[in-house]
Amino acid sequence: xxxxxxxxxxxxxxxxxxxxxxxxxxxxxxxxxxxxxxxxxxxxxxxxxxxxxxxxxxxxxxxxxxxxxxxxxxxxxxxxxxxxxxxxxxxxxxxxxxxxxxxxxxxxxxxxxxxxxxxxxxxxxxxxxxxxxxxxxxxxxxxxxxxxxxxxxxxxxxxxxxxxxxxxxxxxxxxxxxxxxxxxxxxxxxxxxxxxxxxxxxxxxxxxxxxxxxxxxxxxxxxxxxxxxxxxxxxxxxxxxxxxxxxxxxxxxxxxxxxxxxxxxxxxxxxxxxxxxxxxxxxxxxxxxxxxxxxxxxxxxxxxxxxxxxxxxxxxxxxxxxxxxxxxxxxxxxxxxxxxxxxxxxxxxxxxxxxxxxxxxxxxxxxxxxxxxxxxxxxxxxxxxxxxxxxxxxxxxxxxxxxxxxxxxxxxxxxxxxxxxxxxxxxxxxxxxxxxxxxxxxxxxxxxxxxxxxxxxxx
Amino acid sequence: xxxxxxxxxxxxxxxxxxxxxxxxxxxxxxxxxxxxxxxxxxxxxxxxxxxxxxxxxxxxxxxxxxxxxxxxxxxxxxxxxxxxxxxxxxxxxxxxxxxxxxxxxxxxxxxxxxxxxxxxxxxxxxxxxxxxxxxxxxxxxxxxxxxxxxxxxxxxxxxxxxxxxxxxxxxxxxxxxxxxxxxxxxxxxxxxxxxxxxxxxxxxxxxxxxxxxxxxxxxxxxxxxxxxxxxxxxxxxxxxxxxxxxxxxxxxxxxxxxxxxxxxxxxxxxxxxxxxxxxxxxxxxxxxxxxxxxxxxxxxxxxxxxxxxxxxxxxxxxxxxxxxxxxxxxxxxxxxxxxxxxxxxxxxxxxxxxxxxxxxxxxxxxxxxxxxxxxxxxxxxxxxxxxxxxxxxxxxxxxxxxxxxxxxxxxxxxxxxxxxxxxxxxxxxxxxxxxxxxxxxxxxxxxxxxxxxxxxxxxxxxxxxxxxxxxxxxxxxxxxxxxxxxxxxxxxxxxxx
Numbered sequence: 001x002x003x004x005x006x007x008x009x010x011x012x013x014x015x016x017x018x019x020x021x022x023x024x025x026x027x028x029x030x031x032x033x034x035x036x037x038x039x040x041x042x043x044x045x046x047x048x049x050x051x052x053x054x055x056x057x058x059x060x061x062x063x064x065x066x067x068x069x070x071x072x073x074x075x076x077x078x079x080x081x082x083x084x085x086x087x088x089x090x091x092x093x094x095x096x097x098x099x100x101x102x103x104x105x106x107x108x109x110x111x112x113x114x115x116x117x118x119x120x121x122x123x124x125x126x127x128x129x130x131x132x133x134x135x136x137x138x139x140x141x142x143x144x145x146x147x148x149x150x151x152x153x154x155x156x157x158x159x160x161x162x163x164x165x166x167x168x169x170x171x172x173x174x175x176x177x178x179x180x181x182x183x184x185x186x187x188x189x190x191x192x193x194x195x196x197x198x199x200x201x202x203x204x205x206x207x208x209x210x211x212x213x214x215x216x217x218x219x220x221x222x223x224x225x226x227x228x229x230x231x232x233x234x235x236x237x238x239x240x241x242x243x244x245x246x247x248x249x250x251x252x253x254x255x256x257x258x259x260x261x262x263x264x265x266x267x268x269x270x271x272x273x274x275x276x277x278x279x280x281x282x283x284x285x286x287x288x289x290x291x292x293x294x295x296x297x298x299x300x301x302x303x304x305x306x307x308x309x310x311x312x313x314x315x316x317x318x319x320x321x322x323x324x325x326x327x328x329x330x331x332x333x334x335x336x337x338x339x340x341x342x343x344x345x346x347x348x349x350x351x352x353x354x355x356x357x358x359x360x361x362x363x364x365x366x367x368x369x370x371x372x373x374x375x376x377x378x379x380x381x382x383x384x385x386x387x388x389x390x391x392x393x394x395x396x397x398x399x400x401x402x403x404x405x406x407x408x409x410x411x412x413x414x415x416x417x418x419x420x421x422x423x424x425x426x427x428x429x430x431x432x433x434x435x436x437x438x439x440x441x442x443x444x445x446x447x448x449x450x451x452x453x454x455x456x457x458x459x
Numbered sequence: 460x461x462x463x464x465x466x467x468x469x470x471x472x473x474x475x476x477x478x479x480x481x482x483x484x485x486x487x488x489x490x491x492x493x494x495x496x497x498x499x500x501x502x503x504x505x506x507x508x509x510x511x512x513x514x515x516x517x518x519x520x521x522x523x524x525x526x527x528x529x530x531x532x533x534x535x536x537x538x539x540x541x542x543x544x545x546x547x548x549x550x551x552x553x554x555x556x557x558x559x560x561x562x563x564x565x566x567x568x569x570x571x572x573x574x575x576x577x578x579x580x581x582x583x584x585x586x587x588x589x590x591x592x593x594x595x596x597x598x599x600x601x602x603x604x605x606x607x608x609x610x611x612x613x614x615x616x617x618x619x620x621x622x623x624x625x626x627x628x629x630x631x632x633x634x635x636x637x638x639x640x641x642x643x644x645x646x647x648x649x650x651x652x653x654x655x656x657x658x659x660x661x662x663x664x665x666x667x668x669x670x671x672x673x674x675x676x677x678x679x680x681x682x683x684x685x686x687x688x689x690x691x692x693x694x695x696x697x698x699x700x701x702x703x704x705x706x707x708x709x710x711x712x713x714x715x716x717x718x719x720x721x722x723x724x725x726x727x728x729x730x731x732x733x734x735x736x737x738x739x740x741x742x743x744x745x746x747x748x749x750x751x752x753x754x755x756x757x758x759x760x761x762x763x764x765x766x767x768x769x770x771x772x773x774x775x776x777x778x779x780x781x782x783x784x785x786x787x788x789x790x791x792x793x794x795x796x797x798x799x800x801x802x803x804x805x806x807x808x809x810x811x812x813x814x815x816x817x818x819x820x821x822x823x824x825x826x827x828x829x830x831x832x833x834x835x836x837x838x839x840x841x842x843x844x845x846x847x848x849x850x851x852x853x854x855x856x857x858x859x860x861x862x863x864x865x866x867x868x869x870x871x872x873x874x875x876x877x878x879x880x881x882x883x884x885x886x887x888x889x890x891x892x893x894x895x896x897x898x899x900x901x902x903x904x905x906x907x908x909x910x911x912x913x914x915x916x917x918x919x920x921x922x923x924x925x926x927x928x929x930x931x932x933x934x935x936x937x938x939x940x941x942x943x944x945x946x947x948x949x950x951x952x953x954x955x956x
Contacts, residue, residue, distance in 0.1 A: 063885060074885035075940055082943040090491035155488060323945075361766065366759045366837060367951050408839045421836050423844070423883035 029406045031438040031445075032114070038435055039111055041067065041414035042104065043123050046425075048096060048153035055134065056126045057096035057151060058104060060086040061426040064415045069094045069153065070424070077419035077429045078369030079323025083162030085428060086150040093426070095150030095159060098131050099170040103432035106174070106453045110439060113450055128179055132186035137213050141193025142167040149213060158213065166210040167198065169230040171457045172277055176237035184241065191238035194231055195250040202250075205257030207231075225261075226459070228254045229277035232293075236281030248289060251281060255289075255296060262299070271303040276335070276456070279342045301339070305347035308332050312354065319378075320364040322371045322429070329355050330377035331458060337384040338456035349388060356385030360397045363404070369421040373430025373458055375405040379437040380455040383444050395444060402441040405434055433458055496941040498897060498934040499581075501905060505931055506578055508534060508910035509571065510590050515563060515620040522601070523593040524563035524618060525571060527553040528922040531909035536561045536620070537920060544915035544925045545864030546818025552924060553617040555626055560922065562617030562626065565598055565610075566637040570928030573641065573950040577935055580947040595646055599653035608660030609634040609680050616680060625680065632680035634665065636697040638954050639756055643704035651708070658705035661698055662717040669716070672724030673740075674698075689739045693749040693956065695721045696756030699772070703760030715768060718760065722771060725753065733805040734782050745802040747783050748812075748822045748830070752956040754779035755833045780834060784842040790853040796827040796846075815859035817866040817925070824850050825872035826955055832879040833953040844883055851880035851889055858899055864917040868926020868955055870900035871933035875952040878933075878940055890940070897937050900930055929955055 045067035048055040063070055070092045076082060086095025098105065108124035111117070135144045135151050135158060144151050144158030147168035152159040160166065173179075179187040195202070198211040200218040207228070208221035232254055235247040258272040275297030282293040311317050317329045333355035336348040359378045364370040379401045386394035409416035409431070416434060418426035425431065433455055440452045512534035515522045530537050537560045543549060553562025565572065572591040579588035602618050602625060603610050611618055611625030614635040619626045626632070640646075646654040662669070665678040667685040674695075675688035699718050706714035728736045735745035754776040761772035786797040786805075795812035812824040828850035835843035854873045859865040874896045881889035904912035904927070912930060914922035921927065929952060936949040 065884070070885065072885060072887045073943070075882045076943050076945050078945050078948055080945055082945075088488070088491065090493060157488075363762075366762050367833075369836075369948070411839065411841050420839060421882055424885045 029403055031402055031406070031442040034406055034410060035107060035435045035438050035442075036111060036115075037414045038410075038416065038431075039104070039107060039120060043119070046415075047123070048151075050094070051152075051154045051156040053134075053156045055096070055130045055151065055153065055156070056123070057098070057131060057153060058101050058123075058127060059153060060095055060097045060100050060150065060428065061093040061418075061424065062415060064413050064417065064423060064425045067415070074418075074424040074426070075422055077371060077422050077426065079321070079326070079371075080428055081324050083160075084147055084324065085161050085426070087161065088152065088159050089162060092154075094152050094154045095161075096127075096131075096153055097145050097150040097170075097427075098127060099145045099173065100427045101127075101432055102171055102173065102175065102457065103430075103436045103453075103455070104427065107432065107435055107439065109178075110450070110452055114439075125178070125182055128175065129182045132179055132183035132190070136186055136189060137193070139215050140167070140197035140211070140213060141189040142197060142211065142213050143190055144213065146170045148210075160213075164210075165213040167213045168209050168211075169227055172230045172233050172280075172459070174453070174457055176234065176241075180237065180241040188238060188242050188244070191234055191242075191247060194234055195246065198231065199250070199253070202253060205253040207254075223257070225258055225272035226274065228258060229273040232273070232281045233277035236277075236284040240284040248285060251285065251293075252289060255292060259296065269299070269303060271300050271307065273300065274304065274335075274459075275300045276338045276342070276459070301343075301345060301347075304335075305345070305351065308336075308351050309347075312351070319358065319362055320370050320374050321368050322374050327459075328374050328377060329358060330374065330381045333381035333384070334377050334456045335459060337380065338454060338459075340384075340388075341454055341456075352381065353385050353389065356381050356394055356397075359401070360393055364420070369419045370408075371419050371429035372405065372409050372416055372434035375401055375409070376430050376433035376437040376455060377458065379405070379434075379441055383437075383440050386444065398441050399445060402438055406438070409434065430458060494941050496938045498901075498941075499938040501901060502574070502931050502934050502938075503578065503582075504910040505912065505927075506571075506575060506587060510586060513911075514590070515618075517561070517620045518623045520623045522563070522597050522618070522620065522623070523590070524565070524598060524620065525568050525590075525594055526620060527562055527564045527567045527617065527924065528560035528914075528920065529911060531907075531911045531913065531919065531921045534909075534911070541914075541918065541920040541922075544866060544918050544922070546816075546821070546866075547924055548819050551614055551819065552922070554619075560920075561621045562619055563594075563598075564612050564617040564637075564923075565594060566612045566614075566640065567923040568594075568928055569638055569640065569642065569954060570926075570932045570950075570952070571923065574928060574932050574935060576645075577932075577947060577949060581935075581944075592645075592649055595642065596649045599646055599650040599657070603653060603657060603660075604632075604680050606682050607634070607664035607678070607680060608656040609664060609678065610657055611680060613637040615677075629681045630679070633677045634680045635676050635678075636694055639697045639700050639752075639956070641950070641954055643701060644708075647704065647708040655705060655709050655711070658701050658714060659711075661701055662713065665698065666717070666720070669720055672720040674721075687740075690724070691739055691749055692725060692736055692746070692753040695725055696753035699753075699760045700756040703763040707763040715764060718764060718772075719768060722757070722768075722775060726771075726775060729778075730802050733802065734778060735800070735802045735805060737802055738799065743802055744799050744808060745805075746799045747779075747786065748796070748798040748827055748956070750779050751783050751827070751830050751834070754783075755830060755837075755953070755956070758834075758837060776834075776838070780838060780840055780843075784840065784846070788846060788849070790824070790849045795824040795853070796822075796850070798822050798827065814853060814857055815863050815865050815869055817869045822956075823869050823872065824853055825869055825876045828876040829872050829879075829953045830956055832876065833951060835879075835883070836951065847876065848880050848884060848889075851876050851892070854896065855888075855892060859916065864915045865903070866915050866925035867900065867904050867912050867930035870896060870904075871926055871929035871931075871952060872955065874900070874930075874933040875936055878936055881940070893937055893940075897934055900934075904930065926955060 048057045086097045087093030105124040108120040112121035147170045199207045200220040206220035208219040209224045209227040211218045235250045239247040278293040278297040282290040336352040382394045382398035415425040416431040515524045554560035575587040575591040614637045615633045666674045667687040673687035675686045676694040678685045702714040702717045738744045738746045757772040758776040761769040800809045801807040831843045831846045877889045877893035911921040912927040
């Protein structure tokens with residue numbers, strides 16, 4: 001397609017929609033409109049209609065001008081590793097990775113709730129159903145998603161961003177209930193595969209966050225607690241939907257591992273799994289495991305809150321600069337939000353408000369390649385502070401940040417940019433989380449009551 | 460694990476077979492090769508040569524400062540004074556007129572210092588960073604005027620490594636910034652008192668009238684004596700940036716007063732109809748290249764100072780954006796960015812940027828293009844992207860002809876401009892051009908076996924006043940982009956303004 005035709009497509013889209021993304025004269029943008037147009041554009045132009053199989057999966061990267069898959073590998077946003085992107089090494093990025101699009105899928109469901117139009121939810125359902133039924137390794141049951149894998153929509157096969165096809169979670173997966181409704185067999189196979197092919201030793205719970213996708217071969221290695229918590233969450237849902245006790249045993253083994261690992265050689269205790277996924281699982285599993293999970297989570301709270309305060313006092317956490325494995329201050333606030341949705345905790349409340357204060361009047365530092373995720377978490381942090389205190393300063397700042405984010409990332413296009421210093425669409429930097437934050441802002445600014453999923457999964 | 464039935468074993472075997480088939484399918488797709496990047500070794504060679512041979516071990520004091528000019532063959536200080544690259548004034552070089560070039564000027568070498576910090580991050584070797592730190596610390600603590608606390612660097616001064624003294628000697632030395640200084644945070648880390656003294660000296664000894672902000676870009680180095688005169692907007696931006704960091708590091712309110720004074724001066728200079736700002740007080744001409752530079756520094760400073768000053772600085776930058784983007788920049792033929800024009804009409808007296816003809820006081824299209832990159836990367840106004848791609852396109856098939864004594868700086872800017880267009884559009888033509896320009900630059904400036912780049916196409920010596928450091932930075936940026944490395948971030952190549 002020629003450049004002129006590509007531009008024409010975008011303009012046609014603008015004309016058909018009948019309104020620009022940003023209002024003229026600095027008026028407050030219509031945040032719901034921005035998100036609807038983003039999702040509608042993805043539904044019309046951003047789904048897999050390529051290669052032998054038209055899977056309908058959302059592409060995780062697109063050319064924002066032509067609204068087509070890439071024929072090249074665009075420059076990565078700052079802080080993104082090349083092996084984590086949705087494409088084969090050094091090749092065009094043509095991947096669909098539902099984990100990095102997870103908040104886009106959650107938005108689809110919410111848009112159906114808000115508008116009553118079922119086609120948004122239908123697109124998400126189609127993605128989940130197809131992916132679970134087709135992108136699973138026949139050998140391991142693991143899925144071609146997460147930190148290093150994707151589904152190549154042109155070649156129609158699982159691909160890895162690096163040299164090895166490794167399964168690793170990118171985020172906790174919050175859509176298991178829907179997955180078990182849509183594809184119960186495949187969902188159960190994945191949960192079982194996670195136990196049999198990600199965990200190297202089912203007695204000690206030893207694992208590595210990386211596990212071979214195509215063939216059995218789990219290792220005892222980098223057992224990052226964060227991943228252990230994601231597994232526990234997954235097995236909690238699996239137990240809920242299957243009542244297979246294997247999943248309770250799996251939870252118990254990983255929990256026991258980190259109960260041991262929490263105590264250091266010198267007797268000091270360190271935080272490990274974090275409380276969020278444990279509480280999620282605790283609400284689904286029977287006693288006494290549920291109580292054990294909750295007790296573990298409570299101990300984590302005692303360790304985590306002082307640690308966050310210590311980091312804040314040292315000024316060790318950046319406000320805006322995001323990178324692989326390095327979140328911003330607002331990401332810590334979103335952890336607090338997640339936990340405050342589960343329990344009351346004055347320390348987390350104090351931290352959240354302190355971070356919200358830090359973002360009042362704040363904007364990205366000079367020359368930082370800021371991600372949409374940084375704005376997303378700052379907006380959601382301000383909104384959480386507003387919900388807690390009803391102080392207008394937080395709602396005002398949320399509005400300002402949301403408006404700024406629309407101007408910076410959407411500009412005059414229907415899809416957001418991957419970062420301030422790149423021009424393409426790529427969800428690994430949290431375009432989906434930013435859109436979720438815009439919906440949250442829309443609801444708060446208009447006093448609407450529809451529940452927006454908690455923007456706390458980027459952790 | 461449950462004991463498997465025979466049927467289960469069969470099913471399991473089939474699944475394994477299917478899995479292996481998938482493996483095989485994945486293997487069928489040919490792997491794309493790692494793209495070649497020959498650029499970084501060249502940069503390391505340059506940096507290593509400077510660390511080994513390019514530091515001051517001459518004279519009574521071995522300061523460790525990087526020499527800003529060298530004999531490329533012998534890798535030693537120049538014993539003579541080679542002809543200046545085209546467009547360079549004799550008085551701006553690191554040697555008194557008619558004397559050998561034996562000076563160190565950290566402002567000329569600023570991108571070399573930034574490069575060294577980047578190379579330490581890339582290589583994990585601290586030697587590069589240590590050398591840069593040594594230069595900054597020594598220079599700040601030893602080279603300043605005891606009277607004004609200004610530093611012998613910039614446009615007209617340097618540290619003579621043979622006699623170990625600031626030059627020109629008393630009473631001639633004149634302090635003038637050559638570039639914005641982006642290393643203040645590191646300076647405050649390494650030598651906080653000296654950095655603060657310089658910042659205060661800039662306020663007390665560069666600014667002639669604190670009430671009006673009147674200044675001259677030239678101020679006596681050796682003794683107090685600022686005058687009201689050539690108050691170029693570009694320099695005001697450099698001062699504002701310096702004071703913004705100084706305030707954020709010291710919380711001394713004097714620095715906020717200094718910023719406020721200069722900002723008010725330039726807010727007041729806008730023409731009531733056109734909004735354009737005079738080149739210097741009383742001039743009928745506006746130079747939008749210089750005011751765009753001021754806008755970059757105002758926006759940068761806004762991140763470091765409190766409200767309401769921050770908002771005022773941003774508003775100033777925003778206004779400059781509107782003005783600059785509204786001008787009829789046209790890159791066809793011999794066109795380029797509009798850089799200066801009649802202040803009152805915003806029409807007559809237009810001069811435009813050339814592609815390759817770099818000279819003192821001039822701005823090439825790539826140079827102005829990099830200012831647009833600075834604004835687009837920070838303010839994200841779509842019009843700047845149009846200008847960036849149009850300027851990048853202007854270099855599409857262009858290389859300097861043999862009559863032009865092109866500078867490494869211009870190639871550095873042209874490469875970084877193409878990379879900015881590539882980052883923001885994902886159109887591979889820009890990456891291809893960046894590579895082609897880099898290859899052309901290497902062929903011109905590293906034509907022989909010397910690890911050091913030549914000062915210009917027609918020069919044989921090394922002299923950083925023409926931007927060898929900027930070219931090296933562009934090559935690092937190119938390397939990082941080719942190999943998609945983001946763990947280390949290249950400093951923005953936007954300080955030559």
